[in-house]
Amino acid sequence: MDYSGPDLLSELESTIVEKQAELVAWFAEKRASLTMPVYGSVDIRDANFKVAVVDANQYPAGFNNVDCEGIGSRMKTALGDVDHVHIYPEAHTRNEAYQANLERLNSILTKEGYTVTVGIDIDPAASIILLNNDLTDGPLKGITIPVVPPMKMGWYRRRKSQHFRAVQPLIDEVAAILDIDPWLLGTHWFVSEDKCLDKDTCRILLAAEVDECLKYLQSKYDQYGIQGTPALFVKNDAGTYGMGILEITSGAQLLELSNRKMRKLTYGKGGVEAEDFLLQEGVPTALSSQGMILEPVGYCADGRACCWFYRANAKKGEMTNLNSPSSVFLQPEEIEDDAIASRRDHWHMLVAEIAMLGMALEAQ
DSSP: OOOBOOOHHHHTHHHHHHTHHHHHHHHHHHHHTSOOOSEEEEEEEEOSSOEEEEEEESSOOOGGGOOOSSHHHHHHHHHOSOSEEEEEEOSOTTSHHHHHHHHHHHHHHHHTTOEEEESSSOOTTOSEEEEESOOTTOOOSSOOSOEESOGGGSTTTOOHHHHHHHHHHHHHHHHHHHTSOGGGGSOOEEEEOTTGGGOHHHHHHHHHHHHHHHHHHHHHHHHHTOBSOOOEEEEETTOOTTOSOEEESSTHHHHTOOHHHHHHHHBOGGGOBOOOEEEEEOOOOOOEETTEEEEEEEEEETTEEEEEEEEEESSOOSSSOOOSTTOEEEOGGGOOOHHHHHHIIIIIHHHHHHHHHHHHHHHO
16 A cells, blocks of 8 residues: 655644744753653654654663664763662563663663663662663562662553553644644554453444544545555554554454454563553654665653664565564664655654653653
8 A cells, every 4th residue: 555645744844943942942841840761762653744653662672773872971861860770671681682782771871981780680789770671560579779760661550542642732732833733743542441352342332433533534634635545553552562563444354353363462571461452543654765664763861862773674564563573773874865864853853752751741
């Protein structure tokens, strides 16, 4: 399916530049009243006609893909006056990519002058614990020193929908500053709760909700002259690691789910079965390089977008989830496209830093 429509983001680029001082002041006022996340990452989809953060990660695990200056000093500001940071990792440290993530995170902090230790056995000399574990299994017990990010942001408690609920008023305010439709800066979504997908009668009602949501999205496509079929992604509301994500274009597809697809959808990290699902507008990507579809990934510290890389996939289409074994990761300098660089410095950075404010509101 090919998606096409007006390149609204390019047309509005002069607006975001003209409003830069107002946006800087707005961000400063919001940050002054919040404790900003020590770090986080965002997955962004850029369709030319809109840009949106589709996932906001509190415990980023891809520092091995990050190659930039500046994130360490931002993390140092957020960590405060401490000298020994203990990184508390995921248990599956035999995963080579994850191990490389820990080594890179260790290196970033060591360069800032910290003593750094890593492991699930906490060094008693540490003055702060930096979580790099999403706490699907629950909070750490018996901890007497500060922990960042806060444990209550772990997936045992946090929900994706909480983030999008927190961030929507912020998107509305920024859209008002820019005098644009808020839909251009975020995704439409709703939540299915309490194992609804397991119940036939509930699934019938949910299918009707899906069709109503898709009808709304089609009205937006018609409003802006966008060609293509709107889609929704069905995700575990309690985090997925990219697992169990289903793309649908009609409510009928929910009613026709095979047992195999249902098992894949409900399977969560550590074998924990998903009960609540986020049904989120799919945003196609208009970005590509070297014959591959691109998805910007921003790494943030102290609420600022500091580093970028691109998830790229030659085997996936414009609407599909790119997070698969066929993905590769490109650095910004590997993409010879000034338009993508400009988009990153304006629209991508904007929605990334709005997402960090939303994450701070969640934690508050």
